[in-house]
Amino acid sequence: MLSFLKTLRIRGGVHAEEHKAATAALPIATNFPLPKKLYIPLQQHVGKPAEPVIKVGEKVLKGQLLAYSQGLISAPVHAPSSGVILDVNDYPAPHPSALPIRTIVLETDGRDEWLAAKIVADPFQLAPEDISLRVGAAGIVGLGGATFPTAVKLNMGRENRIDTLIINGAECEPYLSCDDRLMQERAGEIIDGVRLMLHGMETDHAVVAIEDNKPQAYLAMRVAADPYASIKVIQIPTRYPMGWDRQLIRYVTGKEVPVGCRSSEIGVTIHNVGTAHAVHKAIRHGQPLVSRVITVSGGAVKRPMNVEVPFGTLISELFDFCRVNKAETARIIMGGPMMGDSLPHTGLPTVKATSGILALTQSELKNTDEQPCIRCASCVSVCPAGLRPLDMANNIRINQLDAAVDLGLKDCISCGCCSYICPSNIPLVQYFKYASGEVIARQQAQHKAEQTKRLIDARNDRMERIAQQQREDELARIAAKAERERLKAEQETLV
Amino acid sequence: MYVLSAIVSLTLLGLFLGLLLGIAGKYLKVESSPVVDELEALLPGSQCGQCGFPGCRPAAEALAEGNAPATICPPGGSALAEQIAALLGLDLDLSDVKEPELLVARVSEDTCTGCTRCFKVCPTDAIVGAPKQIHAVVADACIACKKCVDVCPTECLQMHPVEVTLRNWRWAKPVLPEASNAVC
Numbered sequence: 001m002l003s004f005l006k007t008l009r010i011r012g013g014v015h016a017e018e019h020k021a022a023t024a025a026l027p028i029a030t031n032f033p034l035p036k037k038l039y040i041p042l043q044q045h046v047g048k049p050a051e052p053v054i055k056v057g058e059k060v061l062k063g064q065l066l067a068y069s070q071g072l073i074s075a076p077v078h079a080p081s082s083g084v085i086l087d088v089n090d091y092p093a094p095h096p097s098a099l100p101i102r103t104i105v106l107e108t109d110g111r112d113e114w115l116a117a118k119i120v121a122d123p124f125q126l127a128p129e130d131i132s133l134r135v136g137a138a139g140i141v142g143l144g145g146a147t148f149p150t151a152v153k154l155n156m157g158r159e160n161r162i163d164t165l166i167i168n169g170a171e172c173e174p175y176l177s178c179d180d181r182l183m184q185e186r187a188g189e190i191i192d193g194v195r196l197m198l199h200g201m202e203t204d205h206a207v208v209a210i211e212d213n214k215p216q217a218y219l220a221m222r223v224a225a226d227p228y229a230s231i232k233v234i235q236i237p238t239r240y241p242m243g244w245d246r247q248l249i250r251y252v253t254g255k256e257v258p259v260g261c262r263s264s265e266i267g268v269t270i271h272n273v274g275t276a277h278a279v280h281k282a283i284r285h286g287q288p289l290v291s292r293v294i295t296v297s298g299g300a301v302k303r304p305m306n307v308e309v310p311f312g313t314l315i316s317e318l319f320d321f322c323r324v325n326k327a328e329t330a331r332i333i334m335g336g337p338m339m340g341d342s343l344p345h346t347g348l349p350t351v352k353a354t355s356g357i358l359a360l361t362q363s364e365l366k367n368t369d370e371q372p373c374i375r376c377a378s379c380v381s382v383c384p385a386g387l388r389p390l391d392m393a394n395n396i397r398i399n400q401l402d403a404a405v406d407l408g409l410k411d412c413i414s415c416g417c418c419s420y421i422c423p424s425n426i427p428l429v430q431y432f433k434y435a436s437g438e439v440i441a442r443q444q445a446q447h448k449a450e451q452t453k454r455l456i457d458a459r460n461d462r463m464e465r466i467a468q469q470q471r472e473d474e475l476a477r478i479a480a481k482a483e484r485e486r487l488k489a490e491q492e493t494l495v
Numbered sequence: 496m497y498v499l500s501a502i503v504s505l506t507l508l509g510l511f512l513g514l515l516l517g518i519a520g521k522y523l524k525v526e527s528s529p530v531v532d533e534l535e536a537l538l539p540g541s542q543c544g545q546c547g548f549p550g551c552r553p554a555a556e557a558l559a560e561g562n563a564p565a566t567i568c569p570p571g572g573s574a575l576a577e578q579i580a581a582l583l584g585l586d587l588d589l590s591d592v593k594e595p596e597l598l599v600a601r602v603s604e605d606t607c608t609g610c611t612r613c614f615k616v617c618p619t620d621a622i623v624g625a626p627k628q629i630h631a632v633v634a635d636a637c638i639a640c641k642k643c644v645d646v647c648p649t650e651c652l653q654m655h656p657v658e659v660t661l662r663n664w665r666w667a668k669p670v671l672p673e674a675s676n677a678v679c
Binding site: 093095096097099100101396399401402427430431433434437438440441442445446448449451452453455456458459 | 539540541571572573574575577618619620621635636638659660661663664665666667668669
């Protein structure tokens with residue numbers, strides 16, 4: 001009855017055309033042919049890159065550790081299939097620049113043979129710390145796209161006394177339906193993963209939030225969660241970016257995460273449904289994260305589908321399987337169309353962050369014919385972070401980045417709502433992405449300037465010390481010489 | 496009567512204080528304006544001479560007198576220019592300023608003779624080496640002052656653009672279409 005009050009909690013946002021129907025009705029394809037070669041980047045997560053433990057020429061089994069995590073925030077990488085290590089070198093990264101990244105190349109042997117897994121009889125007897133250790137060792141990262149190491153988040157949850165765990169099943173990006181299908185087909189496994197996470201974080205309540213454009217997923221999850229009083233499944237309005245953590249937390253709990261704080265500081269933690277599924281696999285079956293469900297869709301895709309692929313599969317092979325028309329493809333996007341990154345070519349591997357690969361035709365792209373700003377303030381009303389995109393963009397245009405930062409540039413989440421709604425086709429979010437990078441670059445330059453000053457001072461001090469030492473040595477030498485001559489003269493007078 | 500004594504006493508007081516200020520101004524004179532010191536503190540202090548002045552202090556003096564633009568310091572880039580403009584209260588439009596290409600010195604192992612001349616002139620100790628050993632540049636500490644390039648007898652030290660990697664790659668600024676330049 002009070003639901004209209006809850007809608008007030010949603011700030012900004014747009015309702016983009018969904019384009020999900022093409023893939024949401026089809027079951028997840030598990031018949032993807034194993035690629036001959038897998039290109040596995042050593043950094044598929046936020047934090048430090050993993051360090052390889054294998055040698056070129058070594059035989060590995062599926063699920064075997066290839067690279068271990070370094071430092072506090074990092075995640076290990078495992079072999080997505082069995083085979084021989086061909087190379088450890090720099091290969092193009094799945095990134096808009098396609099610059100090189102350290103990558104392990106694995107030649108598969110076709111047997112897809114698992115490493116013998118150690119399975120725990122009852123994981124609920126394990127200590128909570130043990131759950132996060134196992135999750136960390138399985139290389140699990142946030143599969144919603146942020147790729148933050150899940151074990152670190154579980155630990156933070158335990159330390160901060162979380163009272164609500166929110167499971168993000170919003171999947172608000174258009175085209176993507178991998179989470180939708182996962183919830184429809186593997187609801188029981190996801191709910192089991194949620195229970196394991198609750199145990200690992202020592203938390204009592206979980207809320208699974210699913211957008212109301214996925215009724216079947218909602219029903220499946222309701223049925224699976226029914227026996228457990230600690231897990232509540234709710235429907236949330238369909239509105240992009242509902243899956244943004246702060247928006248979802250505000251809607252579900254009514255609490256606002258303060259600027260510059262983590263959600264765990266107000267007692268809430270958020271995980272994706274795909275992550276919960278990966279936790280189930282890691283703890284119940286001892287299987288590390290080596291594959292994921294990816295949505296392949298877009299106007300140029302003749303067989304759009306959700307398909308489970310091992311990490312390291314080249315996008316070109318995925319496109320062959322889904323019959324992508326190369327001539328019609330105007331843009332390749334990794335992720336969703338709103339926040340995803342456009343890729344320059346298809347010779348790039350799929351990684352833990354790859355929720356979808358889209359091959360869009362020219363007609364699906366936004367018109368980029370930029371017109372002057374008419375100050376309609378549409379961008380202000382859709383901004384979920386409550387910023388004034390038009391003013392920020394005007395400042396960035398004349399490189400007044402400090403003014404843009406004062407207007408809240410650092411709170412921009414690059415959701416793209418402003419660019420989407422702008423009737424003048426102004427590339428607003430592109431300005432903010434540029435400016436955010438530039439602000440970081442300037443901070444680094446500032447840091448370097450301070451370092452330089454320190455180095456110069458240290459050098460000047462040293463030079464001064466050396467000169468002082470030389471002066472003293474010189475004086476001592478002169479004194480010694482005078483002393484010698486005096487002794488010599490004394491001896492001569494004695495003789 | 497009261498008015499007269501007030502005028503007289505205040506006038507005397509004024510004259511006395513004025514005299515005091517005059518004496519203080521003469522004997523306690525600060526050699527340079529504090530703005531110059533503040534500007535000098537902002538500048539890198541490597542005395543590299545890329546601005547055309549013999550060092551950072553002369554450049555700071557020129558800035559304070561208004562004889563140099565805020566964008567004078569190439570190693571400082573636009574970040575420093577913004578700081579200088581804020582300090583001097585200048586209007587700064589950086590939209591036409593091109594960021595200088597970042598450079599870093601690199602030693603070519605084939606021609607380095609280990610003469611140690613370069614690391615003696617390096618203001619930030621960014622070059623490591625020993626006599627008759629191949630030298631190397633610590634890229635993070637190099638400020639691209641090119642002093643080493645000038646002294647290298649075999650031309651084995653050359654400036655190269657800083658390589659773009661995933662760590663320092665940034666989104667480019669959206670290009671303005673011609674039409675909307677005037678509006679907004």
